[in-house]
Ligand code: FES
């Protein structure tokens with residue numbers, strides 16, 4: 048209700064909500080190797096990171112691997128029904144153990160010398176094991192990391208002595224995330240995009256509506272109210288709500304019949320590196336990682352999640368949407384838009400590397416950008 052009122056008021060006033068003053072950022076955070084190393088050691092090591100989605104691991108034996116972060120992961124639901132996360136690294140001599148995703152038999156078998164592990168990570172078989180007499184199998188299972196499943200997503204903190212407390216990390220976003228009902232969604236489409244731009248530039252593209260009228264004038268601009276996005280901080284995370292022109296339809300309706308989602312795109316930063324986007328008929332999740340050892344490159348996994356089962360019925364009842372859209376079509380459309388952002392982002396990366404600019408500026412209607420970068424500085428102890 049509050050967001051709809053805020054949006055309609057902003058349209059009437061002819062101005063988006065404004066902060067006190069514009070702010071600056073230092074382009075060196077996109078190019079410095081030292082800064083990238085600090086981000087890797089903190090943001091991508093100490094924080095719970097979205098590794099995948101519940102729909103990938105619903106049943107015992109279901110697993111997925113994740114190669115995007117600094118530590119390769121293997122997430123599997125054990126025969127005992129418990130979800131676990133491991134380093135995807137064989138204890139013999141370090142080969143990658145599992146590939147891709149799917150449902151395993153009872154064992155993961157290393158491709159190199161066939162040491163095998165069960166779905167609970169225990170070392171079960173060593174071929175010609177007389178070569179390893181007295182090796183204690185009990186203590187040579189897969190290296191395990193803390194994992195949690197919440198809001199239809201799987202989170203891993205990739206350090207053996209780490210902890211996961213999503214209640215603290217996501218406390219303020221919990222009701223938003225719950226109301227998305229992502230538990231009932233299925234992962235429909237996935238694409239991985241490598242770009243010559245710092246990971247934060249990929250994220251930045253989502254955090255203001257200022258550019259839509261210009262950069263996206265041929266694609267999504269006509270659907271959105273010019274330069275209007277409603278920002279709320281939630282600890283290190285934040286939410287930004289883009290407003291569609293169709294929101295005008297709500298003016299004639301009593302507030303008890305108001306519903307935001309059909310008239311908005313709701314974006315959340317799940318700090319540090321997952322951009323979650325709730326649309327009226329599907330959800331998107333962008334998992335954004337720096338390339339190893341190179342602040343100028345990033346890899347982004349774009350996920351399209353669609354309602355399934357009860358959620359699909361609920362969606363249809365609620366918005367009268369015709370059945371499931373073609374998910375490949377949904378992916379094509381959104382990739383077409385973000386590619387426009389990424390092309391600009393690559394020019395920005397190159398330009399920052401010249402060292403010509405010592406500042407960039409975030410306008411009074413770009414507070415989400417300011418918050419994102421402040422949160423990174425706070426997490427790094429700056
Ligand atoms: S490295 Fe895995 S069995 Fe040798």
Ligand SMILES: [Fe+2]
Nearest residue numbers: 252263384388
């Ligand atoms: Fe964009």
